[in-house]
Amino acid sequence: MKRVDTTQCLAHVLVCVNQRPNSELPSCAKGDAEGVYEAFRRWLDDSGLRTRIWLTRTQCMGWCHIEGTTVAIYPEGIWYRAVTADDCTALIDEHLLPLLEN
Ligand code: FES
Numbered sequence: 001m002k003r004v005d006t007t008q009c010l011a012h013v014l015v016c017v018n019q020r021p022n023s024e025l026p027s028c029a030k031g032d033a034e035g036v037y038e039a040f041r042r043w044l045d046d047s048g049l050r051t052r053i054w055l056t057r058t059q060c061m062g063w064c065h066i067e068g069t070t071v072a073i074y075p076e077g078i079w080y081r082a083v084t085a086d087d088c089t090a091l092i093d094e095h096l097l098p099l100l101e102n
Contacts, residue, residue, distance in 0.1 A: 010099040011053045013040055016070040018060040027060070028068030035085035036069045043092055053096055 015037045019029030037057055044050045063070045067082040073095045080091070 008051055009054055011076075011096055012074045013053065013055045013096075014058050014061065014072040014074075015040065015055070016059065016061045016064070016068060017057045018064070018068075026064045026068065028064055028070055031068045031082075032084040033069040036071060036083050036088060039085040039088035040092075043088070049100075053099075 015033065016028040017033040017037055018027050019033075020027045037055070040055050044053055044055055061070045061072060061079075063079070063081040069083045070079065070081050071083045071091065072079045073091070076095060078095060080087075083091070
């Protein structure tokens with residue numbers, strides 16, 4: 001086993017894009033999950049921060065029973081549900097841009 005070097009990583013954004021085909025159960029993919037993921041991905045590509053802020057698509061993180069799309073941001077450990085692509089700029093401004101100021 002080899003430990004991954006995370007020393008350059010300022011934050012890790014997890015976006016649930018889980019879908020449940022042929023199911024009545026809720027899932028983030030039934031909301032705006034792909035739009036949320038793409039909004040973060042586009043910002044990271046445009047800002048050249050992909051190596052500093054990691055972005056990961058996930059399976060169910062357990063909050064879709066209320067309302068997805070679920071997003072988690074570490075190291076803060078902040079979780080949101082009912083996120084839409086329109087919310088991403090506010091999340092970036094509040095949680096990611098301040099990390100670049102240090
Ligand atoms: S499907 Fe996204 S939190 Fe459950």
